Amino acid sequence: MSVPSVGWREVVGADEEERHRRQAELFGELQARKSAEFGGGRALHRKQVAALRATLTVPAELPEYARQGLFRVPDKYDAWVRLSNGGFNRAPDSVPDIRGFSIKVFGTSGPAALGGEAVCQDFALINHERFSSATSEEFTTIVTLAGETKGRLFSALVKKPSLLPRLTKVRDALRVPFSGFATQDFFSAAPIAFGPYAVRVRLQALADDTDTDREPPPTVADPDATDWAADIFNRLAAAPLDYDVQVQFFVDERRTPIEDASVAWDAPYETVGRLTLPRQKPDPALAEEIDAAVFDPWNAKAEHRPLGEVMRARKVAYFASQQQRHAH
Numbered sequence: 001m002s003v004p005s006v007g008w009r010e011v012v013g014a015d016e017e018e019r020h021r022r023q024a025e026l027f028g029e030l031q032a033r034k035s036a037e038f039g040g041g042r043a044l045h046r047k048q049v050a051a052l053r054a055t056l057t058v059p060a061e062l063p064e065y066a067r068q069g070l071f072r073v074p075d076k077y078d079a080w081v082r083l084s085n086g087g088f089n090r091a092p093d094s095v096p097d098i099r100g101f102s103i104k105v106f107g108t109s110g111p112a113a114l115g116g117e118a119v120c121q122d123f124a125l126i127n128h129e130r131f132s133s134a135t136s137e138e139f140t141t142i143v144t145l146a147g148e149t150k151g152r153l154f155s156a157l158v159k160k161p162s163l164l165p166r167l168t169k170v171r172d173a174l175r176v177p178f179s180g181f182a183t184q185d186f187f188s189a190a191p192i193a194f195g196p197y198a199v200r201v202r203l204q205a206l207a208d209d210t211d212t213d214r215e216p217p218p219t220v221a222d223p224d225a226t227d228w229a230a231d232i233f234n235r236l237a238a239a240p241l242d243y244d245v246q247v248q249f250f251v252d253e254r255r256t257p258i259e260d261a262s263v264a265w266d267a268p269y270e271t272v273g274r275l276t277l278p279r280q281k282p283d284p285a286l287a288e289e290i291d292a293a294v295f296d297p298w299n300a301k302a303e304h305r306p307l308g309e310v311m312r313a314r315k316v317a318y319f320a321s322q323q324q325r326h327a328h
Contacts, residue, residue: 003065004249008191008198008258010307020313023140024320030144031324034088043321044143045084045100047091049181050229051283051290052081052236056105056245057274066247068195069303070108070121071272080104081277082290083181083232086126088143093226096174099127101186101203102295103275113298113305114315122299125186125203132173134262136313180228182207182235190261191250191307192297198258198307199247200265203275206242207235229282236279245273261310294318294327 013019031043038046060074067073085091086098105121112118133139178184188201235241246269250256255266296318297306306314321327 004197005251006196007252008250008256008307011259011309012312013309016309016312019137020316023136023313024317026140026144027317028320028324030088031321035325038090040325041090042325043317044088045086045102046088047085048287048291049083049085049093049099050081050232051287052083052232052277053280053283053286054079054081054103055276055278056103057276059273062272065197066194066270066272068197069110069301070105075107077105077107079106079275080286080290080293081275082293082295083228093228098174099178099181099184099186099228101125101127101181103203104293104295104299108301111302113300113302118301120299121301121304122295122297123188123201123203124295124297125188125201127178127184127186128173128176128189129187129202130264131189131261131310133310134260136310136317139310140313181232182241188297190310191256191258192300192311193303193305193307194247194249195303198250198256200256202246202248202269204244204246204269204271206244232277233280233282236277237281238279240279241277243275243277244271245275246271258308261308292327294322296322 027043031041034043034046035041056070056077056079058071058073058075058077062071070077080103082100082102082104084100084102085093085095086100087095091097102125103123105123106119108118108121110118131139133142183205185205186203191198191200193199232241248256248265248267248269250258251265251267257263296314297311298315298318300306306312
């Protein structure tokens with residue numbers, strides 16, 4: 001492809017700081033209620049499905065414009081992977097949900113997005129190419145409403161019926177079939193910097209689910225509840241799993257908007273790395289360490305700082321959540 005555009009820009013609202021602080025407080029209240037019910041944990045993506053070791057390989061043959069930040073020179077990095085269900089409850093895997101694939105890459109150096117020295121690069125990905133909401137304000141409203149009791153939810157909808165189409169949109173997104181963490185693609189759904197460029201990130205699964213001889217994903221006590229942890233560890237007992245790390249470059253504000261997280265970008269993907277999950281078994285000590293750790297898109301090199309209003313809101317909300325659960 002031709003050299004990508006550097007004509008992107010962020011538009012920061014004058015009232016963002018106050019709005020983001022207020023939204024973080026709402027998430028904090030939700031997190032506290034759910035922690036009282038389920039024990040300490042995150043506001044969202046509370047249920048960890050699997051904790052894994054991984055490696056990220058950066059190839060030598062990247063074009064000059066793709067050699068940015070973590071991908072500047074060919075190398076191999078150790079990484080952690082946290083697979084999760086996106087909800088605020090610890091629900092069975094059969095419950096429709098957003099699925100999360102978070103990556104922490106070790107061995108980085110250089111200026112960090114939040115100042116100081118970058119010691120890791122985090123990617124927080126979900127199994128949807130875009131968010132259901134254009135802004136953090138809309139996202140916060142929908143998520144906190146969904147966390148209410150049925151009675152309080154009904155009362156809120158009576159007072160503001162315009163919320164119903166938004167909740168329906170989220171419900172429909174949750175019902176999109178999920179084939180598993182080994183075979184599903186995952187997306188940043190919001191942009192990050194890529195040196196002077198702006199990109200969205202995709203993790204493209206290289207395994208497929210067409211092997212009719214393979215046993216279906218194991219189930220737990222409930223016969224309708226798929227066990228995605230058992231599924232991925234059964235696969236890893238047989239062979240490593242590979243994913244292509246790809247980026248989608250900013251073209252223009254119409255096709256690839258920076259500030260609207262509800263729009264799927266209309267631009268090709270380009271492979272910049274390979275994530276490998278080696279053969280491994282469940283490791284309870286690693287699982288505990290990863291569940292307690294921080295996976296935050298703002299844990300990043302300055303060359304990969306998050307972009308757009310939703311990402312700026314996440315900076316405030318994630319930090320408040322980490323403080324509440326004493327994450328390290």
